[in-house]
Amino acid sequence: xxxxxxxxxxxxxxxxxxxxxxxxxxxxxxxxxxxxxxxxxxxxxxxxxxxxxxxxxxxxxxxxxxxxxxxxxxxxxxxxxxxxxxxxxxxxxxxxxxxxxxxxxxxxxxxxxxxxxxxxxxxxxxxxxxxxxxxxxxxxxxxxxxxxxxxxxxxxxxxxxxxxxxxxxxxxxxxxxxxxxxxxxxxxxxxxxxxxxxxxxxxxxxxxxxxxxxxxxxxxxxxxxxxxxxxxxxxxxxxxxxxxxxxxxxxxxxxxxxxxxxxxxxxxxxxxxxxxxxxxxxxxxxxxxxxxxxxxxxxxxxxxxxxxxxxxxxxxxxxxxxxxxxxxxxxxxxxxxxxxxxxxxxxxxxxxxxxxxxxxxxxxxxxxxxxxxxxxxxxxxxxxxxxxxxxxxxxxxxxxxxxxxxxxxxxxxxxxxxxxxxxxxxxxxxxxxxxxxxxxxxxxxxxxxxxxxxxxxxxxxxxxxxxxxxxxxxxxxxxxxxxxxxxxxxxxxxxxxxxxxxxxxxxxxxxxxxxxxxxxxxxxxxxxxxxxxxxxxxxxxxxxxxxxxxxxxxxxxxxxxxxxxxxxxxxxxxxxxxxxxxxxxxxxxxxxxxxxxxxxxxxxxxxxxxxxxxxxxxxxxxxxxxxxxxxxxxxxxxxxxxxxxxxxxxxxxxxxxxxxxxxxxxxxxxxxxxxxxxxxxxxxxxxxxxxxxxxxxxxxxxxxxxxxxxxxxxxxxxxxxxxxxxxxxxxxxxxxxxxxxxxxxxxxxxxxx
Numbered sequence: 001x002x003x004x005x006x007x008x009x010x011x012x013x014x015x016x017x018x019x020x021x022x023x024x025x026x027x028x029x030x031x032x033x034x035x036x037x038x039x040x041x042x043x044x045x046x047x048x049x050x051x052x053x054x055x056x057x058x059x060x061x062x063x064x065x066x067x068x069x070x071x072x073x074x075x076x077x078x079x080x081x082x083x084x085x086x087x088x089x090x091x092x093x094x095x096x097x098x099x100x101x102x103x104x105x106x107x108x109x110x111x112x113x114x115x116x117x118x119x120x121x122x123x124x125x126x127x128x129x130x131x132x133x134x135x136x137x138x139x140x141x142x143x144x145x146x147x148x149x150x151x152x153x154x155x156x157x158x159x160x161x162x163x164x165x166x167x168x169x170x171x172x173x174x175x176x177x178x179x180x181x182x183x184x185x186x187x188x189x190x191x192x193x194x195x196x197x198x199x200x201x202x203x204x205x206x207x208x209x210x211x212x213x214x215x216x217x218x219x220x221x222x223x224x225x226x227x228x229x230x231x232x233x234x235x236x237x238x239x240x241x242x243x244x245x246x247x248x249x250x251x252x253x254x255x256x257x258x259x260x261x262x263x264x265x266x267x268x269x270x271x272x273x274x275x276x277x278x279x280x281x282x283x284x285x286x287x288x289x290x291x292x293x294x295x296x297x298x299x300x301x302x303x304x305x306x307x308x309x310x311x312x313x314x315x316x317x318x319x320x321x322x323x324x325x326x327x328x329x330x331x332x333x334x335x336x337x338x339x340x341x342x343x344x345x346x347x348x349x350x351x352x353x354x355x356x357x358x359x360x361x362x363x364x365x366x367x368x369x370x371x372x373x374x375x376x377x378x379x380x381x382x383x384x385x386x387x388x389x390x391x392x393x394x395x396x397x398x399x400x401x402x403x404x405x406x407x408x409x410x411x412x413x414x415x416x417x418x419x420x421x422x423x424x425x426x427x428x429x430x431x432x433x434x435x436x437x438x439x440x441x442x443x444x445x446x447x448x449x450x451x452x453x454x455x456x457x458x459x460x461x462x463x464x465x466x467x468x469x470x471x472x473x474x475x476x477x478x479x480x481x482x483x484x485x486x487x488x489x490x491x492x493x494x495x496x497x498x499x500x501x502x503x504x505x506x507x508x509x510x511x512x513x514x515x516x517x518x519x520x521x522x523x524x525x526x527x528x529x530x531x532x533x534x535x536x537x538x539x540x541x542x543x544x545x546x547x548x549x550x551x552x553x554x555x556x557x558x559x560x561x562x563x564x565x566x567x568x569x570x571x572x573x574x575x576x577x578x579x580x581x582x583x584x585x586x587x588x589x590x591x592x593x594x595x596x597x598x599x600x601x602x603x604x605x606x607x608x609x610x611x612x613x614x615x616x617x618x619x620x621x622x623x624x625x626x627x628x629x630x631x632x633x634x635x636x637x638x639x640x641x642x643x644x645x646x647x648x649x650x651x652x653x654x655x656x657x658x659x660x661x662x663x664x665x666x667x668x669x670x671x672x673x674x675x676x677x678x679x680x681x682x683x684x685x686x687x688x689x690x691x692x693x694x695x696x697x698x699x700x701x702x703x704x705x706x707x708x709x710x711x712x713x714x715x716x717x718x719x720x721x722x723x724x725x726x727x728x729x730x731x732x733x734x735x736x737x738x739x740x741x742x743x744x745x746x747x748x749x750x751x752x753x
Contacts, residue, residue, distance in 0.1 A: 224262025
């Protein structure tokens with residue numbers, strides 16, 4: 001049974017493969033026939049300049065190339081569209097629907113699901129459409145005015161005061177059936193400006209990111225952007241500088257640094273982009289927001305690398321100032337998320353008073369409202385006085401809509417106008433933030449369309465983030481962080497793993513900064529590389545590669561200054577000089593700290609030619625020196641405390657930092673000199689010995705008459721005979737004199753004593 005089942009499965013696969021092949025062949029035949037049967041019509045359409053493709057295998061479609069951003073009171077609403085897969089027998093239908101009332105209905109319409117009543121629906125044969133000289137077709141809809149002679153579309157009558165109207169453009173085949181999906185865009189209509197109608201326009205703070213993913217070269221240093229990316233950045237910069245619409249630019253310093261690298265190596269595109277950017281804030285309209293140097297979360301730095309916060313912020317500010325010639329300040333921050341307690345703590349510590357964050361990072365409003373919330377709130381965080389604007393989630397979603405950038409930009413403009421029409425009669429100012437998601441790369445076409453649509457917009461007034469807070473007045477309500485302590489994501493986890501290596505690299509760079517001159521290019525390079533290594537968009541392998549590159553450079557610098565091998569010094573006097581030699585490779589002119597220590601030496605204060613010395617404690621001397629030659633000898637004055645052989649510990653340090661690798665030596669000092677104390681002791685000893693000798697000699701010579709003369713031999717014999725004889729009775733006890741005295745008496749001994 002298993003074998004038969006296998007055969008059956010194989011037969012089924014064969015049948016399906018055969019069907020697929022036959023279907024593919026049939027489709028190819030249809031395509032070929034279509035091309036052969038319809039060449040004349042397409043040729044004619046091509047001659048008219050129309051962008052009707054010969055055939056679209058994806059089916060007929062309509063794309064938006066440009067449109068009129070709004071119509072005030074009356075005017076021409078022009079749609080410039082491209083047609084793909086349209087046939088000469090097809091018609092193009094334009095439908096205008098009733099004004100939208102809610103943002104929910106707007107979102108449905110933006111997705112092609114329009115449920116309102118259609119009050120305008122003409123159609124025109126494709127060959128009769130007006131071709132645009134630049135390609136595509138122009139659909140001119142006269143709003144509240146008579147149609148020009150020969151215009152294909154009749155008048156559009158709108159009596160409402162102001163509103164947003166869905167507009168659909170649909171291809172119809174010769175039977176009147178829809179061919180492909182319709183194009184849905186919006187007509188923004190106003191009966192005059194908001195101010196002329198007694199209304200306050202909606203203030204919108206447009207946030208424009210200027211960023212690019214950093215590229216690393218073979219030497220693990222920041223590389224200029226590629227050609228296509230450089231062109232995109234140049235177009236974005238040109239669009240910003242050419243517009244009169246205020247915006248808040250969040251420029252990535254690491255991206256600016258990459259452009260500077262490209263400009264320095266001769267890239268005209270990078271140089272042009274920097275020149276265009278430099279003029280952005282010159283008119284005082286645009287605002288430059290502060291940013292850390294690399295693309296890293298301040299909250300993650302606070303959690304894993306707190307010592308790296310200041311280097312990131314300092315380098316970021318210096319780079320922004322170098323390009324824009326303005327100080328971005330530190331009071332207003334635009335954070336595209338995620339925002340947690342650590343992030344807010346860092347910003348508060350750096351004097352932030354205003355924040356713009358994604359709406360999802362804040363808790364919902366406590367009060368229920370029927371329209372879009374268009375005010376700033378207080379951020380409830382440890383008694384802080386932070387004001388916060390939550391970037392509108394629906395506006396953020398408009399940046400990333402599928403389709404052409406032009407269509408997405410016009411939907412964004414219509415969405416802003418939709419918020420105005422929700423409650424146009426409010427007397428106080430209303431404001432909101434349009435900020436793209438973090439992962440979005442700005443399209444030049446999108447940006448130019450939005451900036452053009454906001455220029456003198458009758459319902460929406462663009463402004464900078466700072467002015468948005470100023471117009472908002474007192475914050476309404478209090479919102480809190482939705483997730484103060486989130487679980488670390490992959491990027492944060494990867495950064496935490498590398499935290500130890502990054503900290504060690506920072507210490508090595510700090511030591512290197514003390515050794516090398518401040519203007520050293522090597523020092524600037526490794527500092528930038530370490531900040532790049534903290535970028536959260538890097539892979540673990542890329543980060544490790546950058547850290548390895550830093551380690552190689554710092555190790556070379558640390559080994560560039562050494563001490564000769566162990567040697568010895570001989571001092572023949574109690575005071576002398578020890579010649580300490582320091583060796584240097586290359587032409588670095590480094591600064592080092594020479595540390596000397598010995599328990600048997602007393603160091604004397606002196607001033608070397610290129611440095612200074614201090615004696616912090618007995619037996620220790622520290623000298624800070626600038627080495628201008630490859631061999632530098634320092635004559636260190638010392639005084640010995642005793643003679644003999646003893647060690648001298650010598651080491652090189654980065655000034656105020658760590659000991660340099662392989663630079664610790666123990667030299668030998670031999671002292672043959674006799675100290676003054678020893679001489680005094682010797683003299684005193686000799687004098688004492690002399691006095692003792694003199695006194696001993698004086699005791700040995702007695703004056704005449706002071707002792708009897710020595711006995712003669714005869715006298716000794718007589719005395720011996722007398723005392724050693726044994727008479728019967730001598731003395732009262734009958735004992736002999738010698739026995740009474742305990743034994744024989746030798747007068748010779750007595751005489752010697």
